[in-house]
Amino acid sequence: xxxxxxxxxxxxxxxxxxxxxFGLIVVAYLLVxxxxxFGVSFYPGRSIGLPTLATGLTLDWYLEFFRDPRWVxxxxxxxxxxxxxxxxxxxxxxxxxxxxxRHRLRGETVVGTLLxxxxxxxxxxxxxxxxxxxxxxGLWGTLTSIAIAHALWATPLAYLVLLSGxxxxxxxxxxxxxxxxxxxxxAFRYVVWPLIAPxxxxxxxxxxxxxxxxxxxxxxxxxxxxxxxxxxxxxxxRHSVSPVVAAxxxxxLILTVIAIAIAARVVNLGRAMQGR
Amino acid sequence: xxxxxxxxxxxxxxxxxVVDLDLEVRAGEFMFLLGPSGSGKTTTLRMIAGFERATSxxxxxxxxxxxxxxxxxxxxxxxxxxxxxFPHFTVVENVAFGLKMRGMPEKERPRRVxxxxxxxxxxxxxxxxxxxxxxxxxxxxxxxRALAYRPALLLLDEPLANLDRRLRDEMRIELKRIQQQxxxxxxxxxxxxxxxxxxxxxxxxxxxxxxxxLGTPLELYRxxxxxxxxxxxxxxxxxxxxxxxxSACGTKSTARLAIGGPDQEIAGRHPAGRxxxxxxxPERVVLRxxxxxxxxxxxxxxxxxxxxxxxxxxxxxxGAELLVREPAxxxxxxxxxxxxxxxxxxxxVLNAFPE
Amino acid sequence: xxxxxxxRFGRAVMATGRQPAFLLAVPSLVLFTVFFLAPLGWMLRLxxxxxxxxxxxxxxxxxxxxxxxxxxxxxDPFFLKLGLVTLQVGLIITAVTMAAALPFAIYVHRAxxxxxxxxxxxxxxxxxxxxxxxxxxxxLLLGDSGYINQIxxxxxxVKQPLPLxxxxxxxxxxxxxxxxxxxxxxxxxxxxxxxxSLEEAARSLGANPFRAYYEAVLKLxxxxxxxxxxxxxxxxxxxxxxxxxLGSPDYYTIAIQVYSETLENFNWPLxxxxxxxxxxxxALLVAVALMVQGRVARKWAHTA
Numbered sequence: 001x002x003x004x005x006x007x008x009x010x011x012x013x014x015x016x017x018x019x020x021x022f023g024l025i026v027v028a029y030l031l032v033x034x035x036x037x038f039g040v041s042f043y044p045g046r047s048i049g050l051p052t053l054a055t056g057l058t059l060d061w062y063l064e065f066f067r068d069p070r071w072v073x074x075x076x077x078x079x080x081x082x083x084x085x086x087x088x089x090x091x092x093x094x095x096x097x098x099x100x101x102r103h104r105l106r107g108e109t110v111v112g113t114l115l116x117x118x119x120x121x122x123x124x125x126x127x128x129x130x131x132x133x134x135x136x137x138g139l140w141g142t143l144t145s146i147a148i149a150h151a152l153w154a155t156p157l158a159y160l161v162l163l164s165g166x167x168x169x170x171x172x173x174x175x176x177x178x179x180x181x182x183x184x185x186x187a188f189r190y191v192v193w194p195l196i197a198p199x200x201x202x203x204x205x206x207x208x209x210x211x212x213x214x215x216x217x218x219x220x221x222x223x224x225x226x227x228x229x230x231x232x233x234x235x236x237x238r239h240s241v242s243p244v245v246a247a248x249x250x251x252x253l254i255l256t257v258i259a260i261a262i263a264a265r266v267v268n269l270g271r272a273m274q275g276r
Numbered sequence: 277x278x279x280x281x282x283x284x285x286x287x288x289x290x291x292x293x294v295v296d297l298d299l300e301v302r303a304g305e306f307m308f309l310l311g312p313s314g315s316g317k318t319t320t321l322r323m324i325a326g327f328e329r330a331t332s333x334x335x336x337x338x339x340x341x342x343x344x345x346x347x348x349x350x351x352x353x354x355x356x357x358x359x360x361x362f363p364h365f366t367v368v369e370n371v372a373f374g375l376k377m378r379g380m381p382e383k384e385r386p387r388r389v390x391x392x393x394x395x396x397x398x399x400x401x402x403x404x405x406x407x408x409x410x411x412x413x414x415x416x417x418x419x420x421r422a423l424a425y426r427p428a429l430l431l432l433d434e435p436l437a438n439l440d441r442r443l444r445d446e447m448r449i450e451l452k453r454i455q456q457q458x459x460x461x462x463x464x465x466x467x468x469x470x471x472x473x474x475x476x477x478x479x480x481x482x483x484x485x486x487x488x489x490l491g492t493p494l495e496l497y498r499x500x501x502x503x504x505x506x507x508x509x510x511x512x513x514x515x516x517x518x519x520x521x522x523s524a525c526g527t528k529s530t531a532r533l534a535i536g537g538p539d540q541e542i543a544g545r546h547p548a549g550r551x552x553x554x555x556x557x558p559e560r561v562v563l564r565x566x567x568x569x570x571x572x573x574x575x576x577x578x579x580x581x582x583x584x585x586x587x588x589x590x591x592x593x594x595g596a597e598l599l600v601r602e603p604a605x606x607x608x609x610x611x612x613x614x615x616x617x618x619x620x621x622x623x624x625v626l627n628a629f630p631e
Numbered sequence: 632x633x634x635x636x637x638x639r640f641g642r643a644v645m646a647t648g649r650q651p652a653f654l655l656a657v658p659s660l661v662l663f664t665v666f667f668l669a670p671l672g673w674m675l676r677l678x679x680x681x682x683x684x685x686x687x688x689x690x691x692x693x694x695x696x697x698x699x700x701x702x703x704x705x706x707d708p709f710f711l712k713l714g715l716v717t718l719q720v721g722l723i724i725t726a727v728t729m730a731a732a733l734p735f736a737i738y739v740h741r742a743x744x745x746x747x748x749x750x751x752x753x754x755x756x757x758x759x760x761x762x763x764x765x766x767x768x769x770x771l772l773l774g775d776s777g778y779i780n781q782i783x784x785x786x787x788x789v790k791q792p793l794p795l796x797x798x799x800x801x802x803x804x805x806x807x808x809x810x811x812x813x814x815x816x817x818x819x820x821x822x823x824x825x826x827x828s829l830e831e832a833a834r835s836l837g838a839n840p841f842r843a844y845y846e847a848v849l850k851l852x853x854x855x856x857x858x859x860x861x862x863x864x865x866x867x868x869x870x871x872x873x874x875x876x877l878g879s880p881d882y883y884t885i886a887i888q889v890y891s892e893t894l895e896n897f898n899w900p901l902x903x904x905x906x907x908x909x910x911x912x913x914a915l916l917v918a919v920a921l922m923v924q925g926r927v928a929r930k931w932a933h934t935a
Binding site: 106 | 652666670731754770771889890893899903
């Protein structure tokens with residue numbers, strides 16, 4: 001009985017260790033490539049390596065990145081595409097979320113599901129169909145065509161964020177505003193908008209991050225004049241592995257993490273402000 | 277000043293929420309809409325405020341139909357059950373919002389806000405946000421906000437339902453004081469009959485979307501028009517009886533109670549042979565000691581002392597129970613459980629409704 | 632009045648017509664129909680044009696209609712192999728992804744507080760960063776001069792660098808990294824929506840922890856497991872990045888072929904036809920899955 005009990009307990013501990021080891025391995029699997037790419041960008045030396053105490057750090061690769069007009073052009077293109085795509089996603093997402101929550105749009109789930117559809121379509125297909133369509137209607141070679149394609153992915157997510165933001169705003173607040181003499185627009189402007197502002201910012205950042213990092217659609221739609229940063233990294237990765245690529249990738253990574261951090265802060269702040 | 281004519285509300289695919297409602301609220305009146313949940317009282321309020329569109333009938337405010345007037349152009353204020361304070365505004369900003377929306381010049385607003393905050397006794401809390409206030413304080417802000425721009429009519433949707441009992445009693449007195457001080461016409465929705473009886477100038481009782489009775493608290497209590505009103509307002513005993521004959525003058529009838537005793541006079545003209553329920557208020561019953569048996573007797577099942585009165589539940593031979601409330605007098609010894617009692621009523625004529 | 636223009640515009644929008652719900656839905660409907668459905672339709676149509684011809688001065692021959700591209704795809708052993716490889720790659724990716732996603736979703740679901748938030752962040756981060764960064768990191772790990780080989784060489788375990796990339800395993804390693812966050816997030820969301828008191832109830836009825844978890848959580852999220860497997864499969868079948876960066880030409884997928892036909896050979900009708908085949912296959916797959924799921928759900932409803 002005693003030994004039996006001990007064996008059982010040991011087995012349980014082993015199982016527990018294995019369980020946590022599994023969790024750790026998955027996390028490592030998810031994060032190690034990111035950290036490697038990030039670390040390499042600081043390695044002083046022409047070859048690829050990780051900086052150590054002996055080698056020290058360098059920002060040379062970042063300097064090289066920002067000195068090369070082609071990389072900077074790519075960064076600028078990425079920025080424009082992101083801004084346009086974010087604007088489209090916010091307008092579409094906010095109007096639809098308003099229609100659903102404030103005007104009881106009929107067939108809400110159907111519209112929501114339809115809008116969600118592109119998220120489940122691989123970027124290659126969206127890229128392909130956007131390319132042939134852009135060529136047909138004369139949008140090919142514009143940053144807007146890339147931004148619209150990105151908005152197909154970003155809009156549904158922005159919509160979901162805004163929908164939950166609007167749902168948290170009690171409709172009675174608008175009725176109260178109306179009873180106090182506020183027109184529907186004034187009620188939106190003074191009551192709803194300030195309360196959903198954190199959600200709007202979060203949605204904007206998510207949309208922007210999606211656009212910033214997407215590259216397959218950009219690969220299909222991009223022309224030499226409209227290369228986004230990820231599209232420029234792509235051939236470099238396949239053919240030569242230079243630390244500048246690591247720096248370029250890390251620029252994207254850093255921009256993304258900053259954006260997410262802002263979003264997380266703002267959303268938490270918003271919750272705190274509403275006393276939740 | 278507010279007039280509803282045959283107003284109806286039908287939601288698609290469900291029963292009628294409000295049916296042919298006629299109602300008139302006089303200027304300066306403190307009017308109550310009283311009814312259980314689902315009686316259509318909140319829907320009625322929302323139609324008056326303009327949040328719902330009546331599917332039939334006519335709503336007039338100061339002689340003008342307001343069917344086509346959007347909520348923000350109606351001169352109607354509203355206090356919500358859950359207050360609906362703007363969480364991102366301070367107390368002052370909340371109260372000033374209506375003034376701003378109605379175009380009061382910025383310079384004049386602080387005085388009005390100060391005035392109305394003093395009226396609801398919130399001076400000193402101006403800079404707080406709603407989530408820094410207690411429930412009672414939030415209630416006062418909601419009231420101040422709705423009163424600030426002096427609407428012609430103030431609607432209140434169960435504004436006290438979320439307060440604890442002590443606060444509620446306090447707020448009732450405050451409300452009455454404010455209403456009298458400002459002279460605002462108020463339409464107050466509640467399911468709490470005590471609230472309506474103690475505060476209301478007049479009460480409209482609603483049930484299943486229909487107006488059951490409109491009258492002063494005393495009228496509703498003394499002369500309920502329907503069986504529903506009789507049971508909803510105050511405690512009421514219903515005694516089974518059979519009508520014997522209608523009296524000559526036509527406003528009274530005679531009935532024989534199932535618990536026996538002499539024939540009972542009842543109000544209204546009922547055909548002979550009809551089964552009716554006869555209404556007796558618990559405080560209108562007088563208990564007398566008896567040796568037991570016989571007509572109009574029962575056995576005390578429960579006796580509870582509650583300060584100024586004693587409540588009894590008396591088991592009747594028919595199997596029903598009769599509630600009795602007697603003043604607790606020092607001169608009179610109470611009854612105990614198991615005592616046999618004889619029943620008498622103070623009123624010679626009782627209300628009765630068809631069963 | 633800095634916002635007067637905005638205000639005026641807003642008022643105008645609010646005042647337009649009696650159907651604000653429909654008006655407000657217009658932008659997203661336009662985006663969806665004009666920039667998603669119409670391009671899809673046009674791509675389908677494009678697959679039935681004649682190719683642009685020699686020199687490829689045109690991407691396609693307007694005013695023609697032919698099913699030759701599909702006949703070509705059906706008849707050519709090259710495309711048959713392409714389809715089989717894509718299917719193989721997709722299935723392996725799905726199997727590996729789900730094998731990791733389900734237990735890890737449980738792992739996340741059972742975690743609490745800050746640890747749970749960190750775990751979720753670790754899942755979301757790769758999804759929000761550039762996939763190329765990920766691939767670059769994997770290359771740094773698996774390449775001939777990558778860290779694993781460096782370590783193995785330094786330790787003297789191997790004399791030559793192991794061929795760790797440009798093969799199926801590396802491809803799967805990389806693509807799973809890209810796909811994994813989707814099913815994990817979907818499964819965790821489903822688990823979170825299950826009432827936790829059910830599990831406690833099962834425990835109190837004497838079920839051991841594993842059984843309780845199985846009965847009160849896992850059984851209830853079967854639909855989510857099916858859906859997330861389906862989504863994973865759709866992504867696996869559409870694998871593009873990892874096969875290009877980490878795979879070898881033996882494991883090139885339909886998606887890669889779509890890319891090279893369209894942007895390297897400029898044979899748009901063929902690229903469109905390949906994309907059409909993919910879309911049709913996935914649509915069929917989803918339809919079958921929904922039908923089976925509906926039937927199973929009805930069966931459960933009967934037995935319950």
